[in-house]
Amino acid sequence: MLDLVLRGGQVVTPQRVAEMDVAVLGEKIVAVTEPGVLDAEAARTIDASGRIVVPGGIEPHAHIATPVPQLWTGRPGVETQSPEAASRAAAFGGTTMLIDFARPLYGATPLEAVEQRVQRFSGHSYIDFAFHCVFNGVSPPEHIAQIGELISSGVASMKVWTITRPGDPPNPATDDGHLWAVMDQVARHNGIVAVHGEDEAIVEFMTDKLKREGRDQAYNIHLAHNNLSEDITFRKTVRMAQRTGAGVYFVHVTAKEGVEAIVKGRADGLPIYGEVLHHFLCFTSEDYKKPEGNLYHTNPGLKFTEDRDALWEGFTGGAISTVATDEYTTPKAPKLAGTTIETIQGGHNGIETRLMIAYSEGVAKGRVSLQRFVELTSSNAARVMGMYPQKGIIAVGSDADIVLIDPSVHKTIALSDLHADSDYSIWEGTEVQGWPVTTILRGSVIVEDGKLLGNPQQGRFVKRKIASNVLTKPAC
Numbered sequence: 337m338l339d340l341v342l343r344g345g346q347v348v349t350p351q352r353v354a355e356m357d358v359a360v361l362g363e364k365i366v367a368v369t370e371p372g373v374l375d376a377e378a379a380r381t382i383d384a385s386g387r388i389v390v391p392g393g394i395e396p397h398a399h400i401a402t403p404v405p406q407l408w409t410g411r412p413g414v415e416t417q418s419p420e421a422a423s424r425a426a427a428f429g430g431t432t433m434l435i436d437f438a439r440p441l442y443g444a445t446p447l448e449a450v451e452q453r454v455q456r457f458s459g460h461s462y463i464d465f466a467f468h469c470v471f472n473g474v475s476p477p478e479h480i481a482q483i484g485e486l487i488s489s490g491v492a493s494m495k496v497w498t499i500t501r502p503g504d505p506p507n508p509a510t511d512d513g514h515l516w517a518v519m520d521q522v523a524r525h526n527g528i529v530a531v532h533g534e535d536e537a538i539v540e541f542m543t544d545k546l547k548r549e550g551r552d553q554a555y556n557i558h559l560a561h562n563n564l565s566e567d568i569t570f571r572k573t574v575r576m577a578q579r580t581g582a583g584v585y586f587v588h589v590t591a592k593e594g595v596e597a598i599v600k601g602r603a604d605g606l607p608i609y610g611e612v613l614h615h616f617l618c619f620t621s622e623d624y625k626k627p628e629g630n631l632y633h634t635n636p637g638l639k640f641t642e643d644r645d646a647l648w649e650g651f652t653g654g655a656i657s658t659v660a661t662d663e664y665t666t667p668k669a670p671k672l673a674g675t676t677i678e679t680i681q682g683g684h685n686g687i688e689t690r691l692m693i694a695y696s697e698g699v700a701k702g703r704v705s706l707q708r709f710v711e712l713t714s715s716n717a718a719r720v721m722g723m724y725p726q727k728g729i730i731a732v733g734s735d736a737d738i739v740l741i742d743p744s745v746h747k748t749i750a751l752s753d754l755h756a757d758s759d760y761s762i763w764e765g766t767e768v769q770g771w772p773v774t775t776i777l778r779g780s781v782i783v784e785d786g787k788l789l790g791n792p793q794q795g796r797f798v799k800r801k802i803a804s805n806v807l808t809k810p811a812c
């Protein structure tokens with residue numbers, strides 16, 4: 337007997353979008369058929385008619401339960417929201433897996449850092465999870481030597497920052513030499529490098545200049561963390577990828593120059609992938625000037641209308657592979673505390689809204705197909721980060737991570753619709769069409785009709801392995 341059958345929904349697969357039935361046994365999808373063909377009995381049947389059936393969303397960029405620098409908040413002890421809260425919000429938003437970060441701190445090795453994060457999340461997450469391992473600053477050779485073991489143990493992605501984030505604990509920039517060393521090891525062992533690409537010297541120079549000129553207000557953040565900085569860092573990183581053979585995933589692309597560098601690298605056949613944040617598609621640096629404009633900020637920062645247009649072009653046309661959030665949820669007060677370009681807090685309270693905004697702005701407004709929507713919100717992250725086809729696809733043998741979207745919902749987002757551990761959302765007041773109404777994690781219904789049915793013991797650590805075609809050329 338089957339455990340679950342979804343009948344009559346519009347099922348989105350890489351081959352087609354059509355009315356199909358999906359059968360689940362245990363944690364796996366066991367059949368995707370024409371309607372009415374399945375005659376096995378099922379413990380539960382869900383009528384999915386009128387719903388769009390997609391693979392569970394995958395959030396590739398989240399910072400959960402991480403200390404927020406006092407430099408930003410003006411107070412000690414602020415942490416981003418807990419795994420329970422973030423994964424609960426994610427589940428309501430149609431996301432069934434997230435990738436957070438493991439950072440070696442206080443003498444821990446990279447392998448120990450991953451273990452610490454697995455412990456922190458196990459028993460505390462409603463959805464599945466994994467971690468990018470952080471190599472920032474001057475990583476000692478014995479840390480870099482662990483990259484092979486990290487990858488073989490299922491941690492397929494390393495994260496670097498090419499710019500210092502001041503504060504406590506400090507987040508020093510990875511210099512070119514160490515970026516090269518990390519890329520070299522990643523290439524040897526078939527992993528990928530996730531790069532936060534900014535040019536430290538340009539940003540420092542502009543920060544000093546804006547301070548000198550009395551123009552260092554928070555709303556000028558994009559003049560310090562600017563287009564030129566992204567331009568030269570992305571191009572240099574692409575060149576290093578070419579020299580080392582490493583795959584690169586650029587997190588939060590902000591500028592048209594960033595998109596251009598990705599297009600160029602991919603045209604040269606390199607395995608270069610770009611990520612856009614959903615609020616970078618909908619806001620610009622003009623929004624910083626609104627009352628409470630800090631709320632719109634995530635590093636490196638919103639740019640200009642032409643940059644937003646370039647991000648949309650990448651979103652619709654293929655240069656951008658994924659949509660993420662840079663989830664970093666705090667209450668509103670610390671988010672608003674910083675008043676200068678050096679103290680404005682980055683990060684976005686957004687893990688819940690990612691799918692609904694991508695659907696509403698993308699599919700409902702006719703910019704992308706349902707299949708492209710699925711690529712951007714789920715399957716490309718699964719491919720680039722090494723969970724495919726276990727995750728990111730509705731197919732026989734894959735995990736039954738499935739989301740039902742009701743395309744008939746028209747709604748103005750209210751704070752009461754959302755489930756993050758926070759007292760604001762920049763999406764409050766946004767009109768959307770379409771809403772994720774049912775979320776299924778490995779065969780188990782965890783959210784249905786606005787009710788949380790899952791529990792935080794259900795989320796599991798996912799081991800990842802990137803397919804070779806993803807690392808030899810742009811595969812998605």
Ligand SMILES: [Zn+2]
Binds near residue numbers: 397399662
């Ligand atoms: Zn981030």
